[in-house]
Amino acid sequence: MENRAKRAADEWNEQRPDIDANVMALVGRLLEATQLLERDWLSPLAAQFELHPGEFDVIATLRRAGAPHALTPTALYERLMLSSGAMTSRLDRLERKGLTERVPAPGDRRSILVRLTPAGLALIDKLLPLHVANERQALAALTPAEQAQLDALLAKLITGLHKS
Missing domain, CATH: 1.10.287 (Helix Hairpins)
Structure with a gap:
């Protein structure tokens, strides 16, 4: 190659x-x-699974947030490093697919939460082990020690790239 x-x-x-x-x-x-x-x-x-990678990122982020698997749209786009416009289109697609829903935030009628539906939770729980195995296979050219070294170097680079 x-x-x-x-x-x-x-x-x-x-x-x-x-x-x-x-x-x-x-x-x-x-x-x-x-x-x-x-x-x-x-x-x-x-x-x-009829998802775009960005949609996977959203449902995975909601899943790792823990029960009730809900976050504000702002918290979601900050965790995913997206613009609010990009987040809105992803949320609209996921909602049409029945994987997420927008619900009123408890205690704040002006705010909403994006929450995984039971179908969304079932999908991410099915998909996640396959995703991890896929990533493991993608990195198979590197030994576990090399993967750890690359991880440390990339973390250091990313820290250096962030401007104070």
Whole structure:
């Protein structure tokens, strides 16, 4: 399999030896890995259950919130790092599918909660073990020690990328 990032770095080294193509290759590899995970691993599994990956993220976030598996739309989009507009369209689709519902927040008539329906809870509980097995298989090229090292390095990088 061709390594696109290496090829691009080699081409840059040929055309512009004055720049650091290695850093470009590293970022390229991160982006390519993200695209491959999404396209070849995450999206196909979600599609088997008639979900978009973003919809899976919403029902998984509600599930991990614990009983009653409900959060405000604001809490949801903050946990998922989305805009409110993107969240609204996901919630509309999930509600049409009968997987979530909007209910009044207890004690605050101005606020609503997004809650998993029994069908949504059953779906995520069925899908989650398959999702974890899928991710495990996607990372199988790395040993458990390498996975731990990559996890630590990515956590450090993400911390560094957040601007104070």
